[in-house]
Amino acid sequence: MTTSFSLTPAAAEPILRVAQRNLRLLKTVPELADRYADVDKVLTLDDVAALPPLVKDDLNVALAHLRPKAAGSATWLFQSGGSTGSPKVGYAPTGFYMTGVYEQWRPLDPDDVFVNAWGAGRMWGAHFLAAAFADLSGCQVIPIGSVTADEYGDWLGLFRQREVTAIGGTPSVLRLWFGHARAAGIELPALRKVLWLGEAWHTALDEDIAAVAPNARRWGMFGSTETWVVGTNTPDCPMDVFHTLPAQLVHVGPDGLLDFTTLNPDMLNPVLRYQTGDAGQLVDCPCGRGPVMRVLGRRDSVVQVRGLGLHVDDIVARVEGAPGVARAQVVITENRGRASAVTVLLLTDRTAEPDLADRLRRELLAETFTLSTAFQHDPDAFRVTAVDSLLSNSRTGKTSNFVVREEA
Numbered sequence: 001m002t003t004s005f006s007l008t009p010a011a012a013e014p015i016l017r018v019a020q021r022n023l024r025l026l027k028t029v030p031e032l033a034d035r036y037a038d039v040d041k042v043l044t045l046d047d048v049a050a051l052p053p054l055v056k057d058d059l060n061v062a063l064a065h066l067r068p069k070a071a072g073s074a075t076w077l078f079q080s081g082g083s084t085g086s087p088k089v090g091y092a093p094t095g096f097y098m099t100g101v102y103e104q105w106r107p108l109d110p111d112d113v114f115v116n117a118w119g120a121g122r123m124w125g126a127h128f129l130a131a132a133f134a135d136l137s138g139c140q141v142i143p144i145g146s147v148t149a150d151e152y153g154d155w156l157g158l159f160r161q162r163e164v165t166a167i168g169g170t171p172s173v174l175r176l177w178f179g180h181a182r183a184a185g186i187e188l189p190a191l192r193k194v195l196w197l198g199e200a201w202h203t204a205l206d207e208d209i210a211a212v213a214p215n216a217r218r219w220g221m222f223g224s225t226e227t228w229v230v231g232t233n234t235p236d237c238p239m240d241v242f243h244t245l246p247a248q249l250v251h252v253g254p255d256g257l258l259d260f261t262t263l264n265p266d267m268l269n270p271v272l273r274y275q276t277g278d279a280g281q282l283v284d285c286p287c288g289r290g291p292v293m294r295v296l297g298r299r300d301s302v303v304q305v306r307g308l309g310l311h312v313d314d315i316v317a318r319v320e321g322a323p324g325v326a327r328a329q330v331v332i333t334e335n336r337g338r339a340s341a342v343t344v345l346l347l348t349d350r351t352a353e354p355d356l357a358d359r360l361r362r363e364l365l366a367e368t369f370t371l372s373t374a375f376q377h378d379p380d381a382f383r384v385t386a387v388d389s390l391l392s393n394s395r396t397g398k399t400s401n402f403v404v405r406e407e408a
């Protein structure tokens with residue numbers, strides 16, 4: 001059974017030594033040693049499929065023990081996810097493995113004027129990997145990062161004046177840029193390329209892009225802080241499929257869950273059957289460039305909030321562990337596909353202190369990277385409220401840990 005892999009046995013098996021090395025490293029991690037005790041060899045794709053998967057915090061545990069260091073550059077630490085408790089940290093060398101991406105994906109050329117609108121700082125990697133990619137492309141770069149709501153007009157004026165040809169960001173951030181431009185009647189006729197990474201494409205973006213920059217087309221990357229970039233697509237591919245890199249071995253496991261194994265010898269994270277929680281399938285791309293990974297969305301309790309993964313079950317468990325809370329539920333309010341607010345609803349019992357909701361709100365903001373980052377500019381959009389009843393699905397009667405609502 002080797003048809004559920006992104007690479008053929010002939011392509012993958014000669015370079016499985018990286019997987020073999022990572023198995024050896026993972027066996028040295030005390031917390032994980034038992035799990036790998038019975039496996040010694042990774043010589044075939046069948047061997048890979050038989051390995052236990054790495055899930056949730058396993059890589060964090062492994063990295064805390066292994067403390068990898070890049071051979072010829074700085075070692076960069078980036079943070080992902082945003083569960084309560086310990087954040088997930090991924091390591092990467094300068095360059096962020098972008099040479100492999102550049103070999104298969106060429107959205108930018110030396111004549112481009114590229115706006116890097118992925119947020120810089122707060123231990124998020126996207127801005128820096130996009131910068132490394134632009135470096136390989138030899139284009140002009142305008143490093144914008146995050147801006148506040150009242151700054152869009154001035155910066156858009158600069159983009160127009162500089163005849164910007166390309167912009168990159170998470171789809172949520174791109175929606176802000178194109179939404180502000182459209183609302184202000186600003187057109188960017190020179191803009192031809194929209195690069196994206198960090199969450200699924202929003203179809204609502206297509207309309208705003210058509211109004212603001214009718215010549216622009218989308219170019220996507222898929223990845224995570226643990227795996228780095230796994231695949232890329234072009235304007236000729238559907239928005240939910242990605243041509244995987246030859247150094248990324250993608251496997252479709254039980255329930256359609258995707259797992260990732262790095263075959264890149266420079267990779268610092270020991271990514272060996274790592275599950276991001278995304279489900280998917282391997283299909284042929286209509287662009288004609290071969291098989292691709294179609295991403296079907298999350299199968300675990302991580303939901304995207306403004307481009308960052310919010311671990312809903314962790315939040316609910318954390319809140320329900322507080323004295324006075326009987327049950328909790330996370331409600332995400334969306335406006336045209338973008339999270340405008342996150343509210344934690346509390347069913348309290350008689351032991352609840354009067355200031356329970358306020359205290360939990362402060363604690364959650366302080367300890368949850370996703371919340372503090374996503375609501376950095378509008379912290380009031382994160383609320384904790386005591387209620388008489390939680391929201392239930394009127395059709396099934398189920399009360400799930402989280403509910404997504406359209407803004408009224």
Ligand SMILES: [Zn+2]
Binds near residue numbers: 238
């Ligand atoms: Zn394609």
